[in-house]
Amino acid sequence: MQDDGLYAALVRRGMTRRSFLQFSAAMAAALALPLSYAPRIAAAVEGSKRLPVIWIRGQACGGDTEAFLRSSDPDTVALFLDVLDIQYHDAFLGVAGGDAELARTSAMDRYRNGYFAVVEGSIPSGASGAYCLIGGRPAADVVREVCAGALATIAVGSCACDGGAPAAGSNPTGAGGVRALAGARYMALPGCPVNPVNLAAVIVHYLTFNELPPADLASRPLAAYGDLIHNQCERRPHFEFGEFATEWGDEGAQRGWCLYKLGCKGPETMGNCPTVRYGEKTSWNVRAGHGCVGCMTPSFWNAMGPAYKRLPSPVPFLPNVTVDMVGGALLGGVAGVMGVHAVGMGVRFKRRRMIAAHERAAAVPLGPLPPAVGDAGRRSEPAATVGLAPAEHGAADEADGRPDAPVGREGR
Amino acid sequence: MTALDEPLAAPAAPTGASAHGAGAAHHAVQRPNDRVAVYIWQAPVRITHWVTAICIVTLSLTGGYIADPFLIPPGGNVMTTIRLVHIITALTFLVSGVVRTVYLLAGNRFVRWTAFIPTNRTQFTELFRQAGFYGFVRSEIPKVLGHNQLAAAAYLALFALLLVETVTGFALDGLMGAEPGATAFAWLRELLGPQMLRLVHHLTMWLILAIALFHVYSCVLVDHIENVGVVTSMFTGYKFPTREEVVESRDGGPEVLEQAAKRADA
Numbered sequence: 001m002q003d004d005g006l007y008a009a010l011v012r013r014g015m016t017r018r019s020f021l022q023f024s025a026a027m028a029a030a031l032a033l034p035l036s037y038a039p040r041i042a043a044a045v046e047g048s049k050r051l052p053v054i055w056i057r058g059q060a061c062g063g064d065t066e067a068f069l070r071s072s073d074p075d076t077v078a079l080f081l082d083v084l085d086i087q088y089h090d091a092f093l094g095v096a097g098g099d100a101e102l103a104r105t106s107a108m109d110r111y112r113n114g115y116f117a118v119v120e121g122s123i124p125s126g127a128s129g130a131y132c133l134i135g136g137r138p139a140a141d142v143v144r145e146v147c148a149g150a151l152a153t154i155a156v157g158s159c160a161c162d163g164g165a166p167a168a169g170s171n172p173t174g175a176g177g178v179r180a181l182a183g184a185r186y187m188a189l190p191g192c193p194v195n196p197v198n199l200a201a202v203i204v205h206y207l208t209f210n211e212l213p214p215a216d217l218a219s220r221p222l223a224a225y226g227d228l229i230h231n232q233c234e235r236r237p238h239f240e241f242g243e244f245a246t247e248w249g250d251e252g253a254q255r256g257w258c259l260y261k262l263g264c265k266g267p268e269t270m271g272n273c274p275t276v277r278y279g280e281k282t283s284w285n286v287r288a289g290h291g292c293v294g295c296m297t298p299s300f301w302n303a304m305g306p307a308y309k310r311l312p313s314p315v316p317f318l319p320n321v322t323v324d325m326v327g328g329a330l331l332g333g334v335a336g337v338m339g340v341h342a343v344g345m346g347v348r349f350k351r352r353r354m355i356a357a358h359e360r361a362a363a364v365p366l367g368p369l370p371p372a373v374g375d376a377g378r379r380s381e382p383a384a385t386v387g388l389a390p391a392e393h394g395a396a397d398e399a400d401g402r403p404d405a406p407v408g409r410e411g412r
Numbered sequence: 413m414t415a416l417d418e419p420l421a422a423p424a425a426p427t428g429a430s431a432h433g434a435g436a437a438h439h440a441v442q443r444p445n446d447r448v449a450v451y452i453w454q455a456p457v458r459i460t461h462w463v464t465a466i467c468i469v470t471l472s473l474t475g476g477y478i479a480d481p482f483l484i485p486p487g488g489n490v491m492t493t494i495r496l497v498h499i500i501t502a503l504t505f506l507v508s509g510v511v512r513t514v515y516l517l518a519g520n521r522f523v524r525w526t527a528f529i530p531t532n533r534t535q536f537t538e539l540f541r542q543a544g545f546y547g548f549v550r551s552e553i554p555k556v557l558g559h560n561q562l563a564a565a566a567y568l569a570l571f572a573l574l575l576v577e578t579v580t581g582f583a584l585d586g587l588m589g590a591e592p593g594a595t596a597f598a599w600l601r602e603l604l605g606p607q608m609l610r611l612v613h614h615l616t617m618w619l620i621l622a623i624a625l626f627h628v629y630s631c632v633l634v635d636h637i638e639n640v641g642v643v644t645s646m647f648t649g650y651k652f653p654t655r656e657e658v659v660e661s662r663d664g665g666p667e668v669l670e671q672a673a674k675r676a677d678a
Contacts (some may be wrong), residue, residue, distance in 0.1 A: 326619025
């Protein structure tokens with residue numbers, strides 16, 4: 001293919017000037033830039049060479065590649081990614097074996113410090129890296145090599161960002177993300193799969209401003225991962241109005257109500273799915289009637305589960321226990337213990353009253369009855385116990401033979 | 413209004429000739445069975461106590477709805493309103509907590525941090541003597557005017573749990589993009605992840621409710637045993653122990669009696 005620049009390649013693929021400008025505007029929107037940046041983006045893309053890309057795949061399902069490859073009617077974003085100078089991608093290569101390795105190494109030499117390394121899939125460290133080999137070498141070594149000579153590394157998809165599904169649960173292969181292998185210029189684009197719009201937007205940002213877009217603590221571009229999915233969701237009004245689907249297929253679900261009670265993780269997940277959508281911008285999962293699973297959150301498989309409940313079980317190994325069961329049991333247990341304790345205390349009070357009465361009866365067998373009312377702060381004893389001293393203070397006070405002073409703040 | 417503001421370790425007030433002539437000798441309290449009004453809980457402490465109590469109930473109910481919308485039929489801005497109530501109550505609670513913290517540092521001897529954290533042997537052993545009383549091992553309740561050490565330990569745990577609720581609450585609020593939680597507690601969201609944050613926030617609510625239940629029960633029980641007006645003291649600020657009890661209490665002494673007498677004269 002001739003290398004006469006990105007724009008020429010786009011035009012050869014049938015892109016019109018009009019749709020190119022629409023693409024520029026869409027990229028400005030995806031980067032959360034004002035529309036006035038669209039001409040600047042268009043000029044930058046027009047003036048660019050086709051950016052060399054080396055695309056490495058570790059433990060991946062291929063979904064991130066599929067996300068932009070499988071367009072029946074390729075949109076401008078798919079076209080843009082298509083015309084990038086992809087020097088190496090194991091699924092696209094016409095050659096195999098040693099020739100494929102040669103394609104990568106020669107591209108690395110030719111475009112040293114001038115290509116983008118895109119990594120898809122997790123990189124295992126278990127068994128000295130034997131779980132994933134590229135050309136007979138551990139994927140980690142190859143990725144480290146490729147990233148070392150790259151302009152920047154972009155991790156696409158949740159697996160490349162933090163290990164994703166291969167790192168879930170007991171993580172048998174010791175899978176992890178690319179962060180540790182990449183250089184300082186690193187950008188994470190989690191999602192399962194990554195949204196091609198976000199990948200294109202990061203590359204366009206680089207072409208326009210010669211730097212990667214601003215990112216959050218997890219290296220995710222803020223333009224795409226800076227707002228809660230919940231805040232952009234088309235079902236949000238139903239949330240605010242307390243209108244929830246409570247079962248799959250119930251009336252609420254049919255009426256398009258909020259999927260919050262069915263475990264939608266939109267209120268906890270940062271992403272732009274509701275605005276950029278998937279599948280040539282036709283839909284995304286909540287629009288299609290399935291709750292968000294939080295795939296753009298770091299370690300989502302472990303951290304965001306269970307997919308169809310609001311909260312995980314607080315008890316390990318007992319997944320069906322809810323936090324309210326534990327809390328209710330705790331509260332009920334405390335109440336029960338108190339009930340038993342109260343009975344015990346009541347028995348103790350009664351016994352003390354009886355002992356005190358016996359002692360007094362033994363001490364003054366013929367004396368006049370003590371006053372029925374003990375210290376003034378205390379209610380009078382019931383009729384049955386008139387003549388017996390009130391418990392506690394009453395008994396002690398009367399043993400002194402001194403009537404109590406009136407309680408209160410008479411001096412105030 | 414600043415009676416008893418001197419720290420616990422301060423020397424006893426000189427026992428001059430007062431109207432009651434109390435405190436002349438440590439071992440012989442005059443008229444030991446006379447009851448005196450001792451000012452225990454300063455007004456801001458009482459107010460924050462009840463504000464906190466109302467906030468905990470409100471936050472638990474609204475939080476329960478937010479976690480799992482129930483009971484209220486759809487229609488109207490139900491969730492909007494309940495979340496708004498939850499957040500406004502949380503901010504009220506925060507203000508109340510700040511005021512109480514100030515009194516934890518600068519309040520009188522009964523409400524200051526020294527009443528909560530055992531700093532000497534007497535305070536330590538009191539914790540076990542009080543526990544022994546609840547466990548039917550001891551028949552006598554330790555003599556104390558303010559908090560007994562077991563209650564104080566429970567309140568320390570409660571303060572810690574309330575702090576956990578505040579921090580996780582702001583971190584969750586920050587998830588929606590609301591400041592200051594969005595930036596101030598971003599590290600916590602990164603550390604725990606949003607689901608674990610929510611789980612901690614929810615589970616801590618149950619722990620707080622359990623402590624609150626225990627608190628109500630033990631207050632009524634101790635009120636019944638001590639018979640000095642424990643429950644009403646949280647409304648009026650005063651307890652009514654006998655003169656002997658004031659002097660013999662761990663956090664009492666002749667100087668407390670003296671101050672109570674002065675207060676009564678004023």
